[in-house]
Amino acid sequence: xxQLVESGGGLVQAGGSLKLSCEAYGDTSSSFGxxxxxxxxxxxxxxxxLITWSGGITYYADSVKGRFTISRDAAKNxxxxxxxxxxxxxxxxxxxxxxxxxxxxxxxxxxxxDYWGQGTQVTVSS
Numbered sequence: 001x002x003q004l005v006e007s008g009g010g011l012v013q014a015g016g017s018l019k020l021s022c023e024a025y026g027d028t029s030s031s032f033g034x035x036x037x038x039x040x041x042x043x044x045x046x047x048x049x050l051i052t053w054s055g056g057i058t059y060y061a062d063s064v065k066g067r068f069t070i071s072r073d074a075a076k077n078x079x080x081x082x083x084x085x086x087x088x089x090x091x092x093x094x095x096x097x098x099x100x101x102x103x104x105x106x107x108x109x110x111x112x113x114d115y116w117g118q119g120t121q122v123t124v125s126s
Contacts, residue, residue: 004115008021014086016086018122020096033050034096034097036049039095040091053074064090091123095116098113
């Protein structure tokens with residue numbers, strides 16, 4: 001069993017930055033990686049970024065490439081999402097999920113992730 005706890009959300013003006021954290025509790029050593037997703041009101045949960053535990057390979061949604069950076073600290077069992085140049089369209093609840101199955105196939109699909117955190121609200125004002 002794995003538990004995930006997100007933190008770092010808040011209110012920021014457009015153009016500002018936030019750094020989210022996702023701390024994992026439990027055995028994550030055999031997991032493929034950790035992904036960040038976001039869900040705005042009335043919309044589906046969308047993929048944002050993924051990092052693999054082994055090798056630190058990263059994947060990004062086109063909408064955040066060049067603005068967001070995902071990273072990990074294996075010693076702390078924590079994954080970060082640095083968000084720069086934030087836009088009002090980035091407003092959403094951001095959640096992290098762990099994918100256990102060791103494959104990059106369909107990494108953008110929420111159904112491929114096994115454990116989720118409770119989410120943290122990010123609000124970007126114009």
